[in-house]
Amino acid sequence: MSDSEDGAGNKKPKDVDDEDLDEAKGLNRSIGRMDSRLLADYMAQRTRRFEPDLSMVELEDRYVPEKAIRDTSSWDSERTLDHLPGFVEKFSEGDLKKAPKSNGAPHTIVVAASGIRAADVTRGLRKFEEKGTKVAKLFAKHIKLKEAIESCKRLKMNFGVGTPARISDLLADGALSTSNLKRIVIDASYIDVKKRGIMDMKETQVPLAQLLGREELKSRYGQEEGGIELVFY
Template sequence: MSHSDSESDQAGVPLIEDFSGLDALAPKTSTHPSKRKRDDVDDDTQAPIESKRSKKKKKQTKKPRDVSDEALDIDNGVNHAIRHMDPSLLADHIAQRTKRFQPDLSLVEAEDIRIPERAITDTTSFPKDRKTDEFPAFLEAFAGEQRNSKRGKKGQPGGLANASKDPGSPHTLVVAGAGLRAADLTRALRKFQTKDSMVAKLFAKHIKLKEAVEMVKKTRMGIGVGTPQRIEDLLEDGCLKADRLERIVVDASHIDQKKRGILDMKETQVPLVKLLAREDLKEMYASGAKEGKGRIELLFF
């Protein structure tokens, strides 16, 4: 149990005072009835305290209303509801959580970081569950005609296993909720890695930002995998470039043992939305890209 869990549990335990010393104040002619009456008073005054604190604890751990336990597969770590969400539902799903995690945003601020429906690619046609081992097939299914038609030179693989000669310029960015999950996805995508096109893990607890910057500056990568904040930091530094980027894939279906995914936790959803709402990315999302500029597809796995 984590320290924060422990504090949360403590917050829900009522503080019960010992009123036994007050028995001496009761009239001696009717000890038992008075004691019973005092007990009744204590119970009545204590009940609202327990009820109030119990409600507070429940409020702290309450799940979003649109989360159904029936859709949560703990054994496989998958929220099956995501695969059935079209762009409109996904846009609303994200907006609801933004409102929940950032309730003080003004209407203008909320609109500025809202991910529009037109930016999201519809992936509901993918017939398989969103399990880790199906991720490569998912990428291939939505890589786009341009990427799938590319062929490698001199016997080298093309498609998703191809990379720009410019270091730090991936065609695909995968956004995961945690470092360990990023490592799992990196391993799952190794089939797309060659000596000239890395599947690069952009985040790990033992890799500091400075080290990651140096790694990105000298690495030819076709696919980069990282957490929202790390990818944001690398883009801000300039070592990670978006000019060759064709798609951003959010690992949205994966859930942990507490039934939480990247969209369900403030510490991951808020930086994710900040990343996706970057001006340099928003103006390149597929449906809104200007003529002559690169186009970025936004997919939710």
């Protein structure tokens, strides 16, 4: 199917049909059927759509390689918030409740489309908290970047949940460390009331592509030792 226009004038990806978009549950069901190659293609297509002026070299910098993405198409439960903890457990190794010793150095970063959604995801992952260990919300509209940096530096966290732009800002500052990072979970199946997910809006897809293309992350994709996996929920 070729790209088609939705009611808001946004193009839907060629591999998404209207019947895949469950408005009642806020789900794009097509994400769950995509293997690593299809997800890499999906991301690349959206980058070309939203950043048409990028050169071939710049596009290559944005490209997320197939080897970076874990194939989660075997997951057969709905990709709703209540199933997220079980999903993360299934596609992760090690004790998820255990936090690295350093502050601001989670083993898992979860990327959400908005501050409100990040707050919901944070609550959904509370089961992984223990005394002294936080599932940390890295974004809220009322929290300025300076406050977020100070908070990040003093928190011992196993999960950090935020928006692409805020996560990039915290990484750039050094308040958020990738020293213990094992995986980045992208909250990709969730759609808003306009049936748009994190990869379907320029204001979230562009910073997401920029985040995933950061050199400190990209250099570790596909590595057996100290590698970082991308996991699309």
